[in-house]
Amino acid sequence: MKKMSKWLALPLVLMLVFLTGCQAVGGFDVNKALQKSLEVQSSESRQKVSVEVVPADNVSAEDKEIIDLINSISLTVDHAKIKDASTMSLKGSIGFSGEELPYHISMDATSMAIQVEGAQQPLYISLEDSSDYLDLEQYNEQVQEFGVKAAGFLLKHMPNPSTISVKKVQEKVNEETLSLTHLHAEIRGDELVKLAKPLLTNVAKDEAGLKELIGAFYDAMYPMLSAQLGTDAFDEEPASSKEFVVAAMYGVVKEALDEILKDYDQQAAALFEESPELSTVLGKDTVLTTDLYFDGDLNTRKQNMELTVAIPQGEGVPVKAFKVSSEAEMWNIGGAVAVDQVDLSAGKLDLxxxxxxxxxxxxxxxxxxxxxxxxxxxMQITSKYVLIGYPGDYYEVIKKNGTSFVPLRYMSAELDAEIKWNKETKTITIIDDITQAEIVLTVGSSQAKVAGQAAALSEPAFIHTDGKMYVPLRFISEALGAKVHVDEDGWITVTRD
Known part of the structure; x- marks a missing residue:
């Protein structure tokens, strides 16, 4: 499965970039409509995303099981509410293996909270790590502004794909029938390299536009760099002024573009010759099909997308193709939206x-x-794999009367167990992280208790000359739900499923 992953991102990124480069079709300003869709506005929406992995003819039973699990996954957003770029809520469900997991997510500039069915407390993630040195809200706005400008720059210079059409239609959005403009476009993988050359040619010719884009990038990155460096990142010397940086970066970009365009066709051919797999990934069977529906204000009200990425075949590759499908509809665009906050009043689990x-x-x-x-x-979040070198490892195993001993704190930490020490009675209580069962040992005693039941040790726990407490390796591992294996070379593995 790993071999196919590197081929998935390339066509997706390229196709979406080229799709955003459509010129006017049938009098409809596609560029303006697509650029507006990148702007974050208040809105409400619903969406469903599903994936499909097409198995290869000779797929193994193990890979087929993984593929079936992937194909069972779907994401449904029954109701999304966006107030602004940093404040939103989502309610929906995740489907997998024939089951549905309902969820509720809310997020603002400081945190994200996630409530899922079966959780006693919502999961909580703080987003304030950088707040001490950076105004995240301002930075997000600047990055968003740069993204819109960058998209507009590309839109300005991109030719249309071969398959694109526009027509007027009647469609239902949130149970309301609307008159919309339907934009349909298809892009095949074998079009991408051909479309890249005119894009790069047009970009290289637009000196003013390219410098403006570099300046917007400078403006977006300047606050973050200055804040992280704890000083004014660019203004210490005149040579580091915005004008100087823009001019220098433009020179580098222009030189690189000219170098690429000088023998573009030869470089493209060499690339395919060097990596023949690209002929599949960027071939006729890799296709992006998209249907966008715009209202009279150029707001996107519905969108359907299907991306198929063809995977190069070869030994050990279990997949022929990877498909992603999405359908969505939006309403109340630009209106008053109140998000549904996850209730944290009864506590939270801070991830x-x-x-x-x-x-x-x-x-x-x-x-x-x-x-x-x-x-x-x-996900097997409780699984553990501990490798212990024997002898001579930093956490050395001590052999005593035929029993292998390890430092208690080391093995307990590896298995996430909690330790409590009673100095007066020389009693150690180890609390199992998974079951919360208590294991009670006494220094010098061969008797112990595991979850309230008496248990015998082959040798008692002891305090070594290094001041560490040592316990029988097999006993403590098995008491904490793990298994011990010793190979012929003396290496010890402790595993827990």
Whole structure:
């Protein structure tokens, strides 16, 4: 599955860039409509996204199982509310393996909260890490402004794909029948290289536009760099002024464009010769089909998209093609929108907490819930693999009377267990991160308790001359739900599913 991943991003990025380069069709200003769609406005919407992986003819049973799982995944947004670029809420469900997992997400400039079915407390992610040195809201606005300018620059210079049409239609959006302009476009992979040359040629000729775009990039990046460096990043010397930077960057970009265009056709042919797989990825079977519906104000009200990426075949490649489909509709564009906040009044599980353990995450969900089974069985967040070198490793195994001992704190940390030490009684209590069962040991005693039941140790725990407490490796590992394996070379692996 890994071999196909590098081929997926390339055609998607290129196709979307080229699609945004459409010139006017049938009197409809496609460029202006597409550029406006990049602007963040308040709105409400719904959307569904699904994926399909087409297996190769000789796919293995293991890969086919993974492919079937991927093909069962879908994302449904029943109701999205966007107030501004940083404030929104989503309600919907994630489908996989024939089950549906409802979710509710809300986000603002400072945090994101996620409530899923079966969770006792919502998941919480802070977005304020950079707030001490950077105004994120202002920075986001500047980056968004640069993105719109960059898209407009590309739109200005791109030719149309071979298949594109515009017509007037009647369509339902949120149960309301509207008169809309329907833009249909298809782009095949084998068109992309041909479309790139006129784009680069037009860009190279537009000195004023290119300098303006570089200046917009400077304006977007300047606050962040200055804040991170703790000083004025560009104004310490006259040579670092905006005018100087723009002129210098323009010279570099222009020289690179001229070099590419000088023998573009030969370079393109050499690229395909060097990487013949590109003939498949950027071939006739890689296709982006999109249908956009605009109202009289050029707002996007509906959109349907399907992207098929052909995958080069070869030994070990289990996939023929990868497909992504999406359909969406939007309403209340530019209107008053109040987002649905996730309720945090009863507490939250902070995912940014570095001390959080897999067991803490699992215990936040009902054992029979979909999300619990997904985390434990599919994502296997509790699985562990510990490799111990024996002998001579930093965490050295000590052999005593035929029993292998390891430092208690080391093995407990590896398996996320909590330790409590009673100095007076020399008793150690180890709390299993997953089950919360307690393992009680006493220094010098061969008797222990595991989840309240008596258990015997082959050798008692002891405090070594290095001041560390050592416990029998197999006992502590198995008590914490793990298995121990020793190979012929003396390497020890401790694993937990």
């Amino acid at each position: 940014a907490d570095e001390e959080i353990t897999p067991g803490q995450i699992l215990r936040n969900f009902e054992p029979g819930s979909i999300i619990y089974k997904l985390l434990k069985d599919e």
